[in-house]
Amino acid sequence: MPEMTYLQAIHDGLREELLADERVLVMGEDVGRFGGAFKVTDGLWDEFGAERVIDTPLAEAAIIGTAVGAAVVGMRPVCEMQFADFVACGFDQLVNVAGKMHYRQGLAVPITVRLPSGGGFGGGPFHSQNPEAWFMHAPGLKVVAPATAADAKGMLIGAIHDPNPVLFFEHKHLYRRVKGEVPPGREETPFRARVAREGRDLTVIAYGAMVWSALEATEDIDGASVEVIDLRSLVPLDEEAILASVAKTSKVVVIDEANATCAAGAQVAALIAERAFEDLDGPVVRVATPDAPIAFSPPLERALLPQADRIEEACRELLEY
Amino acid sequence: MSSSSTEQAQGTVAVEMPQMGVSVAEGTLTVWHKHVGDHVDRDEIICEVSTDKIDTDVPSPAAGSIVELLVEEEKTVPVGTALAVIAVEGGGGGEPAAAADAPAADAPAPAHAPASGNGTANGSHASFHSPVAQRLAAAHGIDLATVKGTGRGGRVRKQDVLAAAESGRASGSSAAPAAAEPSAPSAGVSEPLSRMRRAIAEHMTRSLHTAAHCTTIIEADFSRVERERAPIGCSPLPLVARAVVAALRAHPALNSTLEGDSLTRHEDVNLGIAVSLGERGLIVPVIHRAQELSAEGLAARIAELARRARADELTADDVRGGTFTITNPGGFGSIASTPIINQPQVGILDLEAVVKRPVAIVDDAGGDAIAVRPMAYLCLSWDHRALDGALAAQFLATLRGVLEGKEVGDDPIGRTAAP
Numbered sequence: 001m002p003e004m005t006y007l008q009a010i011h012d013g014l015r016e017e018l019l020a021d022e023r024v025l026v027m028g029e030d031v032g033r034f035g036g037a038f039k040v041t042d043g044l045w046d047e048f049g050a051e052r053v054i055d056t057p058l059a060e061a062a063i064i065g066t067a068v069g070a071a072v073v074g075m076r077p078v079c080e081m082q083f084a085d086f087v088a089c090g091f092d093q094l095v096n097v098a099g100k101m102h103y104r105q106g107l108a109v110p111i112t113v114r115l116p117s118g119g120g121f122g123g124g125p126f127h128s129q130n131p132e133a134w135f136m137h138a139p140g141l142k143v144v145a146p147a148t149a150a151d152a153k154g155m156l157i158g159a160i161h162d163p164n165p166v167l168f169f170e171h172k173h174l175y176r177r178v179k180g181e182v183p184p185g186r187e188e189t190p191f192r193a194r195v196a197r198e199g200r201d202l203t204v205i206a207y208g209a210m211v212w213s214a215l216e217a218t219e220d221i222d223g224a225s226v227e228v229i230d231l232r233s234l235v236p237l238d239e240e241a242i243l244a245s246v247a248k249t250s251k252v253v254v255i256d257e258a259n260a261t262c263a264a265g266a267q268v269a270a271l272i273a274e275r276a277f278e279d280l281d282g283p284v285v286r287v288a289t290p291d292a293p294i295a296f297s298p299p300l301e302r303a304l305l306p307q308a309d310r311i312e313e314a315c316r317e318l319l320e321y
Numbered sequence: 322m323s324s325s326s327t328e329q330a331q332g333t334v335a336v337e338m339p340q341m342g343v344s345v346a347e348g349t350l351t352v353w354h355k356h357v358g359d360h361v362d363r364d365e366i367i368c369e370v371s372t373d374k375i376d377t378d379v380p381s382p383a384a385g386s387i388v389e390l391l392v393e394e395e396k397t398v399p400v401g402t403a404l405a406v407i408a409v410e411g412g413g414g415g416e417p418a419a420a421a422d423a424p425a426a427d428a429p430a431p432a433h434a435p436a437s438g439n440g441t442a443n444g445s446h447a448s449f450h451s452p453v454a455q456r457l458a459a460a461h462g463i464d465l466a467t468v469k470g471t472g473r474g475g476r477v478r479k480q481d482v483l484a485a486a487e488s489g490r491a492s493g494s495s496a497a498p499a500a501a502e503p504s505a506p507s508a509g510v511s512e513p514l515s516r517m518r519r520a521i522a523e524h525m526t527r528s529l530h531t532a533a534h535c536t537t538i539i540e541a542d543f544s545r546v547e548r549e550r551a552p553i554g555c556s557p558l559p560l561v562a563r564a565v566v567a568a569l570r571a572h573p574a575l576n577s578t579l580e581g582d583s584l585t586r587h588e589d590v591n592l593g594i595a596v597s598l599g600e601r602g603l604i605v606p607v608i609h610r611a612q613e614l615s616a617e618g619l620a621a622r623i624a625e626l627a628r629r630a631r632a633d634e635l636t637a638d639d640v641r642g643g644t645f646t647i648t649n650p651g652g653f654g655s656i657a658s659t660p661i662i663n664q665p666q667v668g669i670l671d672l673e674a675v676v677k678r679p680v681a682i683v684d685d686a687g688g689d690a691i692a693v694r695p696m697a698y699l700c701l702s703w704d705h706r707a708l709d710g711a712l713a714a715q716f717l718a719t720l721r722g723v724l725e726g727k728e729v730g731d732d733p734i735g736r737t738a739a740p
Contacts (some may be wrong), residue, residue, distance in 0.1 A: 250453045250479045281453045281479035321473050 004182045007175040010040050010114070014078065016186050018048050021076060024160060024183035027063055028114075037082045037106035038116060038175060058089070060090035066305040067090040067111045068098050068165075076110050076160055084115035084169060098165040099140030108163040109174040111181035117145075118209050118257055119305055120173040130258035130289075135167050136235050136267065143235040144191055145169040147211035149180040149287070150309045152238070153230060155187025160261030161188060170267040171209045191233035191289050199227030202319055203245040205268055207231040210306060214255055217311035234264045242268060243276050250281035255290050255306055262286035287314050334383050337405040338370060338392075346488060346636045347469075349397040349516070350404060359387050367405060371516065374642070376633050385409040397469070401662060404445075404539050421463035423620035453479050462527070488525075490580065490665075517602040528664045531577075533705035536659040543675045543695040545726045549616075557647050557697075559596075559620035561672050565721040566590050566611050566619075566731040569645055574717040576644050578665040579707045593643035593663055594623055604630050607643040614669040616733075647672060651697065659704045667707040670720075671700040 004012060017024045026041055026048075032055035045053040059079060062271040067077035081087045087094070094113070101109045119128030126217045135141045144165050146152040152170060159166035196211055201224045211230040218226035229245055231238065248262030252272055254265035269284045276316055287306045295301045338348050342385070348370040355367045361381040368379050389406040392398055450458070450465050454477050458465045461482070468485045470477035514522065546560050553559070569576040569590050577586045593613040596604050606626035614622060629635050646663040651674035660671045674695040684690040700718060703713045723733060 250451075278452045278456045281451045321476070321478075 001181040001183055003178050003179055004153075005276045006146075006149045006170070006178040006180075006306050007040055009153040009180075009182045010156055010170055010183060011042065011044075013153040013160075014041065014044060015047070016153075017076075017078075017157060018044065018052060018107075020186055022052075023074060023076040024078065025052045025075060026078050026080070027067060029058055029082045031055060031080050036080060036245055038172065038227040040114075040170075040175075041080070054264060055089060057224075058314050059086075061084050062260050062263070064090040064111070064113065065097065067113075068101070068109055070109045071109045071117060071165075071191055072101070072107050077162060078114060079111065080114045082114070083172075083190075084127050084129045084131055085116035086148065086295075087113070087115055087131065087167075088133075091134070093191065094135065094141060094167070095138040099138050101140075102164070104183065108161075108314070109165045110163050111163075111165045112159040112162075113165070113167050114156075115167060115169045116175075117169045118170045118171040118173050118289035119294045119301060120209065120300060122298050123172075125256060125293035126280070126293035127224050128301070129153075129259050130169070130256075132167075132169055132234055133263050133266075135256055136264060137262070140165065141235065142191065143169070143231070144233045145208040146173070146189070147171075147174070147178075147196075147206075147208055147230050150182050151189050151194070151230075153182050154187055155232065157185045157186050158188035158191060169208065173209045174212070189232070191236060191238075193238035194230045195230055195241075195245070196228040196230040199225040199228070201225045201249060202251045202253065203229060203249045203266070204238055204255060204311070204315065205229045205231060205242060205245075207234065207264065208257060210255040210257050213306060213311055217308040218315055221312060221315055223320060224315075226315060231264070231268075232311060233266075237264075237267065237271070239271055239275070240278075242271060246272055246276040247279045250279055252280075252320070253285045253287060253311070253314050253318060255311060256286065256288035257305060258289060259291045261284065261291050263288055264291050282318050285314050285318050287311050326430040332409050333388060334385070334407050334409055336382060336405045336407060337377060338369065338398055338400050338402045338404055339377070339379060340400050340639045341370075341375055341377055344401065347397050350392045350394055351376065352394055353390060354722060355385050355387050355390075355405075357390060361387060362384065364465050365583045370404075371377065371703070372637055375635055375637050379404065380720065383407055383409045388397045399469075405486065417597070433482045439481050443567055447600070451479070451610065454482050461489070462530075478516060479694045482718075487521075490617050510561045515601070517598075521602055525661050526663065528661050531664055532662045532667075533739075534659070534662065534702055535705050535713070536700055536702045537659060537710060537713045537717060538698050538700045539721055540696055540698055541724050542680070543697050543724065546724055547695050549673070553617055553620055555616075555620040555651070556649075557675055558586060558647070558672060559616050559623055560610075561592070561649075561670075561724065562592060562611070562619045562623070562647055563614075563616040563698075563733050564720055566589065566672055568716055568720040571614065571719050572712065574708050574712055575703070575716050577667045578644060579667050580665045581703060584707055586665075587644040590645070591642050592619075593646035593666075594626060594644060596627045597633060600728055604640060605643065605646055605678040606630055607641065609642060646670070649683055651675065658700055660700065662702055662704055668713075669702050669703040671702070673698045673700065678727075 026044060031041040032045040032050055032053045053111055063079050064238060067079045098109045103109050115128050132143050132145060135143050138268060144155050146155045156168055159168045192236045196215060204218055204226060206214040215226045227249055229244055254268050256263040256265040265286050265288055269286060272284050287310055289304050341348060351369045351371050353368045355361055361367055363384045364380040366378040370379055372375060385407045387405060388408045463485050465477055468477045468481050470481050471476040515580050548555055550560055555556050572585050576590055577584055589631045590611045592608045593605040598604060608622045645666055648660050648671045649672045650658060651672050654674050656673050659673045660669045662669050675695045677693050678696045679691050680694050682690055682692045699717060701717055703711055
């Protein structure tokens with residue numbers, strides 16, 4: 001099985017789908033001739049041509065709106081937002097058009113929107129955000145966020161095959177940092193949670209880059225047995241996996257790289273409060289980015305985003321509770 | 322049993338809660354014999370401690386003077402907890418020792434303010450019980466007030482409740498005291514149950530709630546037992562015990578323990594013998610590997626265990642590991658009882674009074690006749706979860722056969738062939 005970076009795995013997934021299904025097309029700002037701002041689509045323009053790998057204007061509403069129309073008439077478009085932050089410009093097309101099309105008109109909208117998200121590299125307030133929760137709140141959209149190279153490919157393929165609009169949050173900080181064996185072919189990774197590490201004493205729930213921070217932070221907390229759950233999919237949320245882990249450990253730390261208020265972790269905490277109250281042996285603890293824009297200054301950015309030491313401290317506190 | 326101690330700074334030594342058996346995790350300090358400032362000789366008794374069943378004295382590990390008593394009377398602390406600090410004679414002038422580890426059970430419960438940036442716990446304290454702690458305590462019938470917490474500020478954590486439930490299962494110890502006393506309807510003196518009575522109460526109630534009790538009764542002719550016991554000079558009990566061992570070997574399903582869904586058949590017969598301690602209560606010392614003993618050997622072991630039980634000399638290991646129990650209230654004249662199973666065993670045999678009764682027999686000429694014979698009822702309470710009535714009856718039939726000398730093959734209680 002070939003080893004790939006997270007970025008290569010996404011490229012591989014796009015290429016496999018372009019090869020296998022002529023309905024699949026890629027569109028976005030500089031995704032064609034230039035190969036994408038992060039080079040995810042590098043080489044696809046050469047291989048598949050400008051008809052299927054389409055450079056678009058700097059207009060997210062147009063990109064998504066065009067994709068919705070193409071999807072309704074039978075295509076499988078994959079749009080790239082150059083940075084997830086820019087999706088705000090296409091918000092109406094996603095939330096009011098794509099998300100409600102099936103409800104209003106019975107039409108499937110099989111679009112995939114790739115959103116390079118997350119901070120940790122000094123990108124500042126417009127290039128570092130984790131806007132997953134904006135879309136979790138809107139009915140009709142699926143929201144996924146892989147943490148590993150294999151999942152990045154498998155979930156992208158799952159997103160392209162899915163008849164619903166899927167927002168695919170790929171973490172920029174993982175692009176070239178995470179490597180792993182990636183299966184060849186077009187196998188889908190199901191939109192369900194994954195146990196990244198089994199444990200008995202405490203559960204840490206995270207997704208995206210925070211899965212790696214959680215694993216690092218809990219590698220050795222005085223021998224405590226810490227379970228790490230990688231949510232992988234935020235909508236649908238794998239409630240049974242979360243509840244099963246809480247039933248086992250009775251203590252939970254939920255990590256969000258996103259701003260704390262109404263983040264995905266808030267939904268997880270609410271779920272646990274509602275459905276696992278009698279399993280709890282301590283408060284549900286959240287570690288998240290405060291409700292502030294992401295600072296450009298690296299020291300300030302480090303202070304904002306959950307770091308392994310902050311996660312470890314929260315886990316220690318709860319273990320001792 | 323030796324008292325353990327830890328060398329301290331400044332010529333002091335700490336006296337610790339001794340280990341009173343391999344599986345004993347904690348003990349209760351029952352009474353101090355010394356006060357701060359008192360002189361003690363080496364090996365002089367300075368306090369008494371007990372588990373739920375066993376009481377013992379704690380000797381001083383060194384000669385010196387008592388600097389500090391760290392545990393109050395009636396407090397229960399883990400094995401190894403420092404109980405007192407002694408300034409060793411000529412070891413540093415009896416300066417107050419650096420406080421030995423404070424016993425966890427006595428630790429005050431400071432309100433805790435969490436420090437984490439995103440906020441972790443609300444203020445926590447020992448009296449707060451989390452949802453899961455309450456749910457598990459209810460499920461296991463544990464009073465959370467009796468569970469020692471290891472969480473912040475002494476809070477009872479999930480693992481503490483599970484440990485209490487586990488130790489309750491393993492030892493039959495008093496994880497929970499008896500239910501609150503009902504208010505007395507008439508004049509009288511109320512006093513709390515003794516520790517032993519609480520343990521008995523908890524164990525018996527739990528057994529009734531746990532096992533599907535059935536009692537099967539068989540009548541046996543004790544003519545032969547009466548004949549055989551005379552030369553040994555013992556009560557019928559050792560001969561019955563020997564016959565029970567033989568019957569258990571023939572029906573090993575009765576020599577089992579059932580814990581949850583797990584039924585364990587035991588190779589060895591570890592025979593519990595109930596010993597009455599009068600008003601104080603009852604204790605069941607265990608004759609381990611009873612299958613290796615003759616009737617005389619069993620008689621000697623029973624006499625020894627009963628003597629030690631009444632003299633409070635049993636160790637915790639003497640009362641553990643039983644696989645089957647015999648109770649023998651017949652000495653007081655009762656003729657039938659329905660005993661409660663000693664958990665997690667699956668059977669208990671009750672030997673009732675041997676009384677002369679007219680019984681129908683077949684005489685030597687083959688005719689029916691009425692004869693006067695020493696008869697006794699053998700009452701077996703058994704756990705219908707583990708076995709069924711046919712097996713219980715077969716076991717009793719085998720037992721009767723051995724007692725009456727009608728079993729073919731080995732005759733475990735007969736002496737007639739001896740020179």
